[in-house]
Amino acid sequence: MITLPLLSSRIKRAAKKHFGWRTLRPGQLAPMKTVMKRRDALVVMPTGGGKSALYQVPGTLLPGPTVVISPLLALQQDQIAALNEYGTPALRAVRISSAETPNQKAEALEAIRNGEARFLFTTPEQLASEPMQVEIRALRPALVAVDEAHCISAWGPDFRPDFLALGHLIRAIGRPPVLALTATASPPVRDDIIKRLGLREVKPMISGLDRSNLFLEVAYCPDENYRWRRLTALLDEDEGLGIVYVATRRAAEELAEKLTDAGYEAAYYHGGMSGGMREERHEAFLADKVQVMVATSAFGMGIDKPNIRWVAHVALPDSPDSYFQEIGRAGRDGAPARALLLWRAEDENIQRYFTGGAVDEKEVRDLAAVLRTGAHTKAELREKTGLGTRKLGQLLALLEQVDSVATIGTTKVLAPNYAPPAAEAAKLAVAEAERQQTVQRSRIDMMRAFAQTRSCRGQILLAYFGEHAPEPCGHCDNCLNPPADAPVSPAPSAAATADEPAAAELFPVHSTVLHQEWGTGMVLGYEEDKMTVLFDTVGYKTLSVTVVSKRSLLTPG
Structure with missing residues (x-):
């Protein structure tokens, strides 16, 4: 059996030999070791954090091929092209999808069988074919990597029903170890991924969610005119490429037209466009031919572009999940980038409408x-x-x-x-x-x-x-310029007395609590004199620490 130090050394040598990487990024080694030990893993790592390496490096060492399941053909193509540029069978990737002819699919399978390729990219739709399952099972895959794993969750911002059967499909090809990857997953989404994929003995591995190069800024806009002025001020200050997210298709078209009329190089993108036009806009943005892309949330996955300098939201996103996923597309090169949220009270009504009846x-x-x-x-x-x-x-x-x-x-x-x-x-x-x-x-x-x-x-x-952050981030507007009436956080024990301990001491972050009406919940964090708890039945609740303590509203779970 390989000891942990030897396993770490093997992984690092493979990373240097095949990819030329002298060092691994923070948070990469532990998931790679889990994969090498043939165990399931769920990894939450921000966009640009190096998630693909988590299956690519072990894939050169494992005794069988790696099957990569990804939701977008464009995203697959980028990853395949990057692997094949190395020009070695240890990294060669092939694909089975709706874009390939039957002969091309047969050639892809033959390349894996003959050892001429190590990575097989595919989609849930292709895995649903029983003949294809037989073929892939015969390849004896050593690992299945599920990219953009949040798509399997009804709570995720990109929920896709086609992903629901993935757990069954993976069992049909022999149930190799599974590596689930996503850039954003709140606790309900993580639970869904684990349950639907049938991951075994998994503790989510979360790293790098705090993007220190990304400046977070929010402005309340009393009217649309003010929102327009703040947006154009951003465009005038920062000449780099960026994305403006809006709530509706109509808003995308209208704002793109208004920006164009004002002299900015803008285009729009939404799910109501034809497939050909979406692909054309997507490619134009990747090729730096569009400076400002005004889009709905449909513009996202597959945007593997390092030089996006800013992301603006001209509407309140439907959740922190969506917001985090979307701002994560800025600053992937590690250079400073901006995330500006311009919101109005009316935005909330739109999102509540979208929750459905x-x-x-x-x-x-x-x-x-x-x-x-x-x-x-x-x-x-x-x-x-x-x-x-x-x-x-x-x-x-x-x-x-x-x-x-x-x-x-x-x-x-x-x-x-x-x-x-x-x-x-x-x-x-x-x-x-x-x-x-x-x-x-x-x-x-x-x-x-x-x-x-x-x-x-x-x-x-x-x-x-x-995630618990004991110190302020230092890269948001409130940290840089604290509001005049911003509260000063007391020392951790300042709120407690000998007779009345603070709720923070009674209920540590990530502990389970019970509420008489709302049932079981998890303590997520504290802000000033408030605590946030995620309850199974009613979702996120913000409670007064003082009231919780005095009235004994919560008990240990």
Whole structure:
């Protein structure tokens, strides 16, 4: 058995030999050692932090090929091209996707079989094919890396129903060890990833979430005219490339036109555009032909560009998850970059609208009834229920969470024997949907709290993700220029007396607590005389430390 020092040395030698890296980045070695020990891992590392290296370096040492599952073909292509530039079989990558012909897919599999390639990139849709599962299983993969793993979570900003079956699909190819990678994952998202992928004995490995080169700034805008002036001031001050995020497709088009009329090189991007136009805009931005991209959240994954100097939000994001993911696209080269949030109270109403209305109980009941008649493919379910692809995926996810859906093989689903009757399953699913919407609304509340805080923004953001930051970040507007009425944080024990200990001492960060009405929660962090707790049923709550202590609102979990 390889000892840990020898294992570390092997990894470092492989990084230098194959990639020319004299040193590894902070936070990379521990996940690599976990992968080499053939264990599952969940790694949360910011955009530009070197997540791809976590499977690439071990992939040169493991006894079999590495299968990389990624949601975007453009992102896959960039990673494949980067590996193939080295010109060695130990790093050669091939792909099986909708972009390849049957002959090209056969050639890719043959290259892996013959040892001419080590990395096989693919998508969940390709893995859903049973013949393809047989082929990949025969390759005896040593590792499966799931990139952008937050896509598997209903709580993630890029939720995709197609990812829901990944746990089943990975088992179908032999269940090799799984490395799940994401740039942002709050506690509910991390729990979802672990559950849906079936990760074993995993403790999330989180590193580098505090981006010290990224300056965080927030401005409340009393009207649109003021918001416009602040945005153009940013563009005039910083001539580098950047992204402006807006809430709606219409806003993207209108703001891009207004910026163009004002003399700025701007274009828009949103999910309602044709695939060809989206690809054209994407490539133009990567080639520095667009200075300002005005976009909805659809513009994000696959933007592997180091020289984005700023990201502006001209609307309140729907959650700190989305905000962190989007600002993480700036300053990937390590040079100073800016993140400016320009928000108005009206923005919050838009995001609450997007959380959606109530789930139609009849639609869920009808779907559950069809599932009880036997195994069906998703295409058959769409035909029988009249549901669209996305709605079907969301309802299946809800039914799965209340034990009313099971996967047969990899392409069919049905109601398992232990599933409740259709009417009861529908009621349970609707209740779960309501719980999720409650949590989502609490995420909007947390985003507003971030925007309104007069304390360190870095600490607020890290606390949301379950990370404790004992010191102010030093790279936000409130740290650089503290507001005149900003509270001064007392020493940790200053709030306590012999008879009345501070809640911070009673409930350490990350400890489990119980509330009589809200149930189980996790303490995420403290700000001034407030504490943030994430409850399973109602989401994020900000509580007064004094009230919690005096009224004994919380007890140890």
